[in-house]
Amino acid sequence: MKVHNFFAGPAILPQEVLVEASSSALRYQNGLSLMEMSHRSKPIADVFEEAESLIAELLGIGDEHKVLFLTGGASSQFYMIPMNILGADQTAGYIDTGTWSTKAIKEAKLFGKVEVLASSKDKNFTYIPKDYLIPDHLRYLHITSNNTIVGTQMSKFDKVNVPLVCDMSSDIFSRAFDASQFDVIYAGAQKNLGPSGVTLAIVKKDVVGKMERDIPTMLNYETHIKKDSMFNTPPTFPVYVCLLTLRWLKANGGVAGMEKRNQAKADLLYGEIDRNPLFYGTTAVEDRSKMNVCFLLNDDQHNDAFLAMATEANCVGIKGHRSVGGFRASTYNAMDINSVQVLVDVMKRFEEKYG
Amino acid sequence: MKVHNFFAGPAILPQEVLVEASSSALRYQNGLSLMEMSHRSKPIADVFEEAESLIAELLGIGDEHKVLFLTGGASSQFYMIPMNILGADQTAGYIDTGTWSTKAIKEAKLFGKVEVLASSKDKNFTYIPKDYLIPDHLRYLHITSNNTIVGTQMSKFDKVNVPLVCDMSSDIFSRAFDASQFDVIYAGAQKNLGPSGVTLAIVKKDVVGKMERDIPTMLNYETHIKKDSMFNTPPTFPVYVCLLTLRWLKANGGVAGMEKRNQAKADLLYGEIDRNPLFYGTTAVEDRSKMNVCFLLNDDQHNDAFLAMATEANCVGIKGHRSVGGFRASTYNAMDINSVQVLVDVMKRFEEKYG
Secondary structure, three states: OOOEEOOOOOOOOOHHHHHHHHHHHHOOHHHOOHHHOOOOOHHHHHHHHHHHHHHHHHHOOOOOEEEEEEOOHHHHHHHHHHHHHOOOOOEEEEEEOOHHHHHHHHHHOOOOEEEEEEEOHHHOOOOOOOOOOOOOOOOEEEEEOEEOOOOEEOOOOOOOOOOEEEEOOOOOOOOOOOHHHEEEEEEEOOOOOOOOOOEEEEEEHHHOOOOOOOOOHHHOHHHHHHOOOOOOOOOHHHHHHHHHHHHHHHHOOHHHHHHHHHHHHHHHHHHHHHHOOOEEEOOOHHHEOOOEEEEEEOOHHHHHHHHHHHHHOOEEOOEOOOOOOOEEEEOOOOOOHHHHHHHHHHHHHHHHHHO | OOOEEOOOOOOOOOHHHHHHHHHHHHOOHHHOOHHHOOOOOHHHHHHHHHHHHHHHHHHOOOOOEEEEEEOOHHHHHHHHHHHHHOOOOOEEEEEEOOHHHHHHHHHHOOOOEEEEEEEOHHHOOOOOOOOOOOOOOOOEEEEEOEEOOOOEEOOOOOOOOOOEEEEOOOOOOOOOOOHHHEEEEEEEOOOOOOOOOOEEEEEEHHHOOOOOOOOOHHHOHHHHHHOOOOOOOOOHHHHHHHHHHHHHHHHOOHHHHHHHHHHHHHHHHHHHHHHOOOEEEOOOHHHEOOOEEEEEEOOHHHHHHHHHHHHHOOEEOOEOOOOOOOEEEEOOOOOOHHHHHHHHHHHHHHHHHHO
16 A cells, blocks of 8 residues: 655655665666665766766756765755855855754854844744845855745745855755856755755855865865765765656656646645645745645644544654644655645545544 | 675675665665655664664674764764864874875864874885884874775784774774774774765764864764764665664674684685785785785786686776776675685686786
C-alpha cells in the first residue's frame, strides 16, 4: 500500500529516482557500486558535471554564477556567507521571518554589522514583512524564501537596490524566478533537490576573493569554485541522487512545470482547510507556503484522533514542528496531487465523524 | 565477473553492506526509502544511536569521549581542531608526514602557534620520522597515522607526554589501538568506515568549551556534542551505510579481526613486490602502509602494459596518485585476500612476459 510522505525534510523523492539510486548503490559502471568509486574517476566526474550544468539550465544561470556542491547544510552557509563576503566594517540587512533567519542573523554578527530591516516575530512569524526600507549602503540583503516551521513563503522576489542573498533550502526548484540579482543562493538538498548530506550554493563569481580576513581553506568559496566542488572528497552518492532528481525535474517540465504542479496541490489542500469548519490555517493567506502547509484543529483535544486517522490512511510526517504544534503537510515537488487528495479525504472523513 | 577494487577512496565496501544499502535506498521501514525519512523520526534516530555506540564499542571508547558524525571531510577538521582547542597563545606540535599533515599545519597556523617537530619531506615523505623531542608545553601533538599518497603508516602510537590529535582517515578500524590518550581522533568515512559524505570525529569532552574566540555555531564541537550530531540535518544515508559497515566489522572480528586480515594481505602483496625483480617498493620497509601499498616498475616504460594487464584481470584503481606516479593498491578492510592474490598473479604473469 502506497505511503504518502509529508515529511518536512529529509523528504519525499520521486519513485523513479529511488529505483535508480537503489540500483546504482549496488552496481553502477564497471560493476562497482557508485559509493565505491573514486571521486577522481570519470563516472563520478561526469555525475558532478551533469548535475552542475542541469542546475544552471533549470534556473537559467549564466557564467557570472558558479554552482557548488558543499556540505554542512544551510546552517553552515549562515556563517560562510558573511565570512566570505561581509567585511568587518560593512553592513548586511536581514529580514527576520523565523527560526532560520534568526540563526543566520546570529552567525552574521560574528563577521560584520547587521541591520534587521523587518521582522514578523511580533506575530510568531506567521506573515512575511513587506514595505520595509532597504538602505543603499548594505553589502547585501539576506532573505529566507520559505519558512518550513510556520509555513510562510515569499510569493515573489522584488527587484531591490542591493545584492540579494537567499536561503532557498525549502523551495528552490519549486517555481520560476530570476537568479541574476542574487550574490548567493543556498539550499540544503533534502527538500526538492535530493537526500540530506549535500548543500547547494550558487555564488556570483565576482564577489569572492575580496576579503582581507583569514579564511580556512575549506570555508573559502574560492577553493571550491577553482576545483569544481572537488577540492576534497565530496559526498558522491548524495550528489548522484541530486542528479537523478534534477533529470526527473527536467523531464517533468522544469521549474515552470513544478510551479504549476505545486500550485494545484496548494489550492487543493488550503481549499479544504478553508472550507472544513474543524480546521484553520495558521499563516497570513497571502504568505501561505506552497511547500509546507500548516494548520490546526479548532479543538486541539482531537489532535491525536486526527493523527490516528491520517496514519491509518498511510499519511506520514504530518505532525507539526515541535515548536508550533498542530499539523504540517509538506508537499514538495515529488509529491503527487493524489497524495494530497488522500489527506484531504481524511480531513473530510474527520469532519463527518467529529463535526 | 568480480571486480577487484583497489581505489584509495571512496573505496571498496563489503558486498553485504552494498546489498542492504541498496535495498534500504528503495524501501526501509514504513515502506519509505531511508533517504526520504525525517532525521527526527525514530528509525533514523536509532541508526545514529547504534552507529555511535558500535564505534565506541569497537574502539573501546569510554564516557570521556564523544563520537560525532560531521561533514566537510578530514580537510574540515584541519581547521576545526585548532579553532576549538588551540588558543591564540598556545602551541601545537605537528609531525609532517605528507600532503595531509602539510595541509593540517597550514590551517592550524590561522589559530595559534605551530611547531613542526619532525618532517620526512627531505625524502618525499617515504618514511615516518622517529625519535623527535616533544616539548611539554604543547597544547597537543598532531599526527597523521597513514599517508594514502605515498603509502606510509605509523606502526604504533607511543605513549607521549602531551595530548594527541590524530588524522586516522585512512586506517581507522584497521587495527587495535588505545584511544584513551587522544584529545581528537578524526577520519573521513570513505576508506574503512563507509561512503563519502560523513566525517567521524571522536572528541574528548573536557577539551571543548574553553576557547575565548568566537566560533560559528556549526563549527563548535560543543554544538554537536550537545545535540548528538543532530543539531542540523545530518547526512542520513551515508551514516546509515557506515552503520552497516560497522555491523559487518563487528561480525568479522572487530578491529583485532581486521588487523589480522590486513596483515595477511600486506604480507602477500609486499612479499611479491620484494620477490619480483621487476618491481620495487617506494617507502621505508618498517613504515610500509597496510592500507595503501605503493610500488614502481624498475622500467617505467612498461607502466601502461602493466596497467593494461591488471585491468584485463578486473583490477581497478591501481594507478598511483598523480603526484607520485607508479602504482598504488589500496587494500582496506573490506578487501578480500583473494583480490590481492589476483593482483599478485598479474605481477607474476607480468614477470614471465617482461622479465
